[in-house]
Amino acid sequence: MTVPLDTLPDIPDEALLVLYANGDRAAARALTLRLTPRVLGFAARMLTDRAEAEDVTQEAMLRLWRIAPEWRQGEAKVTTWLYRVTSNLCTDRLRRRRGVPLDDAPEVEDDAPTAEQDMMQGERMAALDAALARLPDRQRQAVVLRHIEGLTNPDIARIMDIGVEAVESLTARGKRTLAALLSGQRERIGYEEG
Amino acid sequence: MMEQDLDDLLAAARTRAPVPSPALMARILTDAEAEQDRWQTRTALKRRWTRFLPLFLGSVGATAGMATAALAGVWIGYAQPETLTTVTAALWADQRVDLLPTYAFVTE
Structure with a gap:
């Protein structure tokens, strides 16, 4: 099956979800194209396992399709709701995975191009993914949502069900830990001492 | 590592x-479309049922009459009826009946 392009680029997610609930196939396609990459990106960073991230993405999207007829406009943003569901699904899987040593956790698939000029950037991304995987779950979640997914602190607070100050604290601690973990690989990933 | 490098x-x-x-x-x-199909089937069944219900019960007027009668029945059953003494008291207030008028002279 080929997935066509988003033909409704100017319509907000919330309105698309209402159209979807009314049986509009184009809205289903537009939402799939818009939201799937964001959910997958977040899940992949949280789980560091592509196959598990894909399962979580499909499950989160299925929950969105099922909630659509009861969706009340104005109460929440679709993306915030979806990140929250994804976050809970990832947390469940991480809890089940407890006891598996970090070194045994599968690496995130690297989709980076293999051209020589991109090798250093690829090294850096791999180092970042490995460092992210070593963060405590809540810190990783906050850092990924804030600094990679680009969400605001109030949105993250709603997703993680905590206060804004707690989000700030988690992201600050997460970044400090990341910097410390990456410092050990400074030379390999091409950063000078500073 | 510098903070700027990490950013x-x-x-x-x-x-x-x-x-x-x-x-x-x-x-x-595929999931999205399957869910849409599922609700559409459910909604169509509900619509069909609500369309045929008035035909089953008669015209819209008859349905409205039946609904009113049903509501009235519920109300009558639910409301506490007044006791009959209220009615009899209203009918017989301050009225006395002399059962032996011809013997009044005995007591005079």
């Missing part, structure tokens, strides 16, 4: 998010 690295990571495979997109779209 740059995180910003670069934002542009290198994993790309969903066509197979994953197709699975998600």
Whole structure:
């Protein structure tokens, strides 16, 4: 099956979800194209396992399709709701995975191009993914949502069900830990001492 | 590692998010369409039932009459009836009946 392009680029997610609930196939396609990459990106960073991230993405999207007829406009943003569901699904899987040593956790698939000029950037991304995987779950979640997914602190607070100050604290601690973990690989990933 | 280096690295990571495979997109779209079909079937069944109900019960007027009668029945059953003494007291207030008028002279 080929997935066509988003033909409704100017319509907000919330309105698309209402159209979807009314049986509009184009809205289903537009939402799939818009939201799937964001959910997958977040899940992949949280789980560091592509196959598990894909399962979580499909499950989160299925929950969105099922909630659509009861969706009340104005109460929440679709993306915030979806990140929250994804976050809970990832947390469940991480809890089940407890006891598996970090070194045994599968690496995130690297989709980076293999051209020589991109090798250093690829090294850096791999180092970042490995460092992210070593963060405590809540810190990783906050850092990924804030600094990679680009969400605001109030949105993250709603997703993680905590206060804004707690989000700030988690992201600050997460970044400090990341910097410390990456410092050990400074030379390999091409950063000078500073 | 400098904070700026880390910020740059995180910003670069934002542009290198994993790309969903066509197979994953197709699975998600199949789920979406299956859910739509499921509700449409359910909604169509509900519509059919609500369309045939008045035909089964008669015209719209008859249905409205039956609904009113049903509501009235519920109300009558629920409301506490007044005791009969209220009615009899109203009918016989301050009225006395002399059962032996011809013997009044005995007591005079």
